[in-house]
Amino acid sequence: MVIQISNMYKFYGLKSNRVAALQNINLDIGAGEILSIMGPSGSGKSTLMNILGCLDRPTSGVYKFKGRDISRLNDNQLAVLRNQYIGFVFQNFNLLSRSTALANVELPMVYAGVPAAKRRNIAMELLEVVGLKDRMHHYPNELSGGQKQRVAIARALVNHPAVLLADEPTGNLDTRAGTEIIKLFDTLNSIGVTVVVVTHDSDVAIQTRRIVYLRDGEIVSDVSGNNLNKKENRTFVYDTKQGVVEFGRPHERNGRDSF
Amino acid sequence: MKIFETLRIALRGLISNKMRSLLTMLGVIIGVGSVITLVSIGEGVKSSISSQIQGLGSNLVLVTPGKGAVGMNASSLGAAVSELSYEDALAVERNSAAVKSVAPLIESGANVSYQGETKATLLSGTTESYSDVRNSPLAAGSFFSIGDIRGYRHVAVIGDTVRRKIFAGENPVGKTIMLNKTEFKVVGVMDKKGPTLTIDNDDRVFIPITVAEEMLDTNQVNMMFIQAAGPDMVSTAVAETRRIIGSRHEKNDFVVSEQEDILNTFQGIMGTLTGMLGGIAGVSLIVGGIGIMNIMLVTVTERTREIGIRKAVGAKKRDIMFQFLLESVFISALGGILGIAAGFFGSRLLDRVVPNLPTVISPWSVPAAFIFALLVGLFFGIYPARKAARLDPIQALRYE
Ligand SMILES: Nc1ncnc2c1ncn2[C@@H]1O[C@H](COP(=O)(O)OP(=O)(O)OP(=O)(O)O)[C@@H](O)[C@H]1O
Numbered sequence: 001m002v003i004q005i006s007n008m009y010k011f012y013g014l015k016s017n018r019v020a021a022l023q024n025i026n027l028d029i030g031a032g033e034i035l036s037i038m039g040p041s042g043s044g045k046s047t048l049m050n051i052l053g054c055l056d057r058p059t060s061g062v063y064k065f066k067g068r069d070i071s072r073l074n075d076n077q078l079a080v081l082r083n084q085y086i087g088f089v090f091q092n093f094n095l096l097s098r099s100t101a102l103a104n105v106e107l108p109m110v111y112a113g114v115p116a117a118k119r120r121n122i123a124m125e126l127l128e129v130v131g132l133k134d135r136m137h138h139y140p141n142e143l144s145g146g147q148k149q150r151v152a153i154a155r156a157l158v159n160h161p162a163v164l165l166a167d168e169p170t171g172n173l174d175t176r177a178g179t180e181i182i183k184l185f186d187t188l189n190s191i192g193v194t195v196v197v198v199t200h201d202s203d204v205a206i207q208t209r210r211i212v213y214l215r216d217g218e219i220v221s222d223v224s225g226n227n228l229n230k231k232e233n234r235t236f237v238y239d240t241k242q243g244v245v246e247f248g249r250p251h252e253r254n255g256r257d258s259f
Numbered sequence: 260m261k262i263f264e265t266l267r268i269a270l271r272g273l274i275s276n277k278m279r280s281l282l283t284m285l286g287v288i289i290g291v292g293s294v295i296t297l298v299s300i301g302e303g304v305k306s307s308i309s310s311q312i313q314g315l316g317s318n319l320v321l322v323t324p325g326k327g328a329v330g331m332n333a334s335s336l337g338a339a340v341s342e343l344s345y346e347d348a349l350a351v352e353r354n355s356a357a358v359k360s361v362a363p364l365i366e367s368g369a370n371v372s373y374q375g376e377t378k379a380t381l382l383s384g385t386t387e388s389y390s391d392v393r394n395s396p397l398a399a400g401s402f403f404s405i406g407d408i409r410g411y412r413h414v415a416v417i418g419d420t421v422r423r424k425i426f427a428g429e430n431p432v433g434k435t436i437m438l439n440k441t442e443f444k445v446v447g448v449m450d451k452k453g454p455t456l457t458i459d460n461d462d463r464v465f466i467p468i469t470v471a472e473e474m475l476d477t478n479q480v481n482m483m484f485i486q487a488a489g490p491d492m493v494s495t496a497v498a499e500t501r502r503i504i505g506s507r508h509e510k511n512d513f514v515v516s517e518q519e520d521i522l523n524t525f526q527g528i529m530g531t532l533t534g535m536l537g538g539i540a541g542v543s544l545i546v547g548g549i550g551i552m553n554i555m556l557v558t559v560t561e562r563t564r565e566i567g568i569r570k571a572v573g574a575k576k577r578d579i580m581f582q583f584l585l586e587s588v589f590i591s592a593l594g595g596i597l598g599i600a601a602g603f604f605g606s607r608l609l610d611r612v613v614p615n616l617p618t619v620i621s622p623w624s625v626p627a628a629f630i631f632a633l634l635v636g637l638f639f640g641i642y643p644a645r646k647a648a649r650l651d652p653i654q655a656l657r658y659e
C-alpha cells in the first residue's frame with residue numbers, strides 16, 4: 001500500500017464554526033492503482049487531496065505514506081516527500097504568475113537540485129507531451145484555463161512522482177482534451193505511477209478502475225473493478241440522496257464490489 | 260538548493276518591483292554615503308591640521324602662557340595675559356645647549372597699506388630665527404637680521420596674501436609700507452604656506468620684536484617656538500626650557516609642550532570626533548535597515564501564494580528563508596555599493612562647495628560602512644524571511 005488512511009477526521013474552524021470536512025475516512029490505495037474521487041461540491045474532495053498530498057495535516061487519525069506515519073515527519077521531510085514522491089495538480093492551477101510556463105515546470109526540479117540545463121530539457125520534453133511546446137515562454141496570464149491546467153500537470157510530473165494527485169484536472173478542458181489527459185494518466189499508471197483523480201465527470205471517472213464517492217465528508221461508496229471503462233452498456237450514475245454509485249446494475253452498490 | 264539559483268530567484272523578486280527596491284535602497288544609500296562623507300570630513304580636518312602642526316617646523320618645542328591643557332589655550336588668539344617675555348626667550352637660547360634657536364612672537368591685528376591699498380592683517384614681532392625655526396623659506400628678499408632687531412629698524416617681511424592684496428604684481432622688496440601709520444621698509448616676502456581650514460597662514464606681516472614691543476607698548480610674548488638641536492634633544496630642550504623659564508618666573512604661568520604631544524592630543528580628539536560623526540551616520544543606516552524590514556514584510560505578505568506554491572512543490576524552510584534573506588541582503592549590498600559612490604560624490608562636492616574644508620576619504624570607512632550595511636540588511640531581513648519560511652503551505656495557498 002502506498003497510501004493508508006485509517007479513522008481520519010478533518011475539522012475546520014473552532015467551536016460553533018466547526019465544520020467537519022472529513023469524517024471517519026478509511027482509505028487504502030495500493031501502488032500502481034488509478035482511482036477517481038467523486039462527490040458533490042463541498043463534500044471534502046479537495047480537503048482529502050490536500051491531506052493526501054501532505055500539504056495539510058488531518059485533525060485526527062493516521063495517514064501512512066509508503067508505510068511511514070506522516071504525523072511523525074517534520075516540515076523538511078514533508079517538503080522532500082512532496083518534491084520527490086508526490087505530483088499535485090491543483091483545482092486552481094497554482095502557477096507562479098511571474099514565471100513562464102517553462103520556469104513553472106522547472107520549479108520542482110529547482111528544489112530537487114537538478115542542474116539548470118537538464119532541468120530545461122526535461123521541462124521542455126514534458127511541455128511537449130502536454131502539447132504546449134509552442135507556449136513555453138508564455139506567462140500564465142497569457143494561457144487559457146486548459147493550457148494552465150496542462151502546465152500544472154507537466155509540473156506535477158517532472159520529478160517522476162510515485163503518486164500523482166489531480167484535483168479536477170479536466171474541469172477546464174473540453175471532452176476531447178479531457179480524454180487526452182486521462183489517457184496520459186493511464187499511460188503514467190501503466191508505468192507504475194499511482195494516480196488519484198478528483199472529478200465531477202462520470203465519463204472521466206469511468207475510465208479509472210476504482211471510484212471513491214464522498215458525501216458530507218464521508219466515504220459513502222468505494223467501488224472498483226477491472227476495465228470499468230471497457231464494459232459495454234454500463235452507465236454510471238449517482239444518486240445524491242442515497243450516495244449510491246451504480247454501474248448499470250442497481251444492486252451493485254455501496255462497498256468495494258468488483259466485476 | 261544551489262546558492263546561484265536562490266540568488267536568481269531573489270534578484271527577480273527585486274527586479275519585478277524596481278521602484279520599491281530602489282526606494283528601499285535609498286535608506287541604505289544615504290546611510291552608507293553619509294558615513295563615508297562625514298568620516299571624510301573628520302579625516303580631512305585631522306590630516307590638514309596634522310600636517311599644519313607638522314609643518315610648524317622640525318624638533319619643535321612650544322611655550323605658551325597660562326596653565327591650560329597642551330596646546331589648547333587661547334594665548335595664540337591674544338586673549339590671555341602673557342607673562343612670557345623676549346628676555347625669557349633670550350635666556351633659553353643662551354643657557355640651554357639642547358636649544359638651537361628660539362623664536363618668540365608678539366602678535367596683534369594691524370592695518371597694512373601701500374599706495375592707497377589697505378588691508379587688515381596679523382602683525383607679528385619676532386626674531387631673526389623665525390624663518391629657520393618655523394621652516395618657512397622666503398620667496399624674495401631676506402628675513403630681517405639680529406642687527407635689525409638690535410637697531411630697532413623699521414623693516415618688515417610680508418606674507419604672500421599681503422603681497423597679492425596690496426602689491427598687485429609689483430616687487431615689494433625695497434618698497435615702503437605703512438603699518439598702523441608707521442613706515443616700514445619691506446625686506447622680504449614669505450613663501451606661500453596655504454590655508455588651514457579657514458585660517459589664512461599667508462595673511463601676515465613680520466617685524467623685529469623690539470619694534471613690536473615699542474609700537475604695541477607691550478613686552479608680553481604670545482608664544483615661543485623653540486627649535487631643539489636635534490631629534491634626540493627635544494626632551495632635554497623641554498626640560499631645560501621649563502627649568503630656565505621657571506627660575507625666571509615666580510609662578511608656574513607657562514606651558515611647555517612638544518610638537519608630538521600637540522599632534523597626539525589633537526589627533527586623539529579628532530579621532531573621537533570622527534568616530535562620533537561616523538556613528539551618527541551609522542544610525543541613519545539602521546533606519547535604512549528598518550525600511551528594508553518594512554518592505555520585506557510587505558513583500559512576504561504579497562507573495563504568500565508564491566511561497567505556498569514553492570512549498571507545495573518541495574521548497575524547504577531554509578530555501579524560502581534563504582530566498583528572502585538574500586533579497587534583503589541584496590538590497591543592502593547594492594545600496595551599499597551605490598552608497599559608496601554617493602559618499603565619494605558627497606565628499607567631492609563638499610570639496611568644491613567649501614574649499615577650505617578639505618575631505619579625505621578614509622580607507623577604513625568604505626569597507627566598514629559597506630560591511631555594516633550588509634549586516635544591517637542581514638539582521639533586518641531575518642524576521643521577514645523567518646516569517647515567510649514558517650508559513651503553512653496550505654494556508655499560504657489559500658491566501659487571497
Ligand atoms: N479553510 C477552510 N476553513 C473552513 N472550512 C473549510 C475550509 N476549506 C474547506 N472548508 C469546508 O470544508 C468542506 C469541504 O471543502 P472542500 O474544498 O474539500 O470541498 P470539495 O469537495 O473539494 O468541493 P468542490 O467540488 O467544490 O471543489 C466545505 O464545506 C468547505 O466549506
Ligand SMILES: [Mg+2]
Pocket residue numbers: 045046047091167
Ligand atoms: Mg475542491
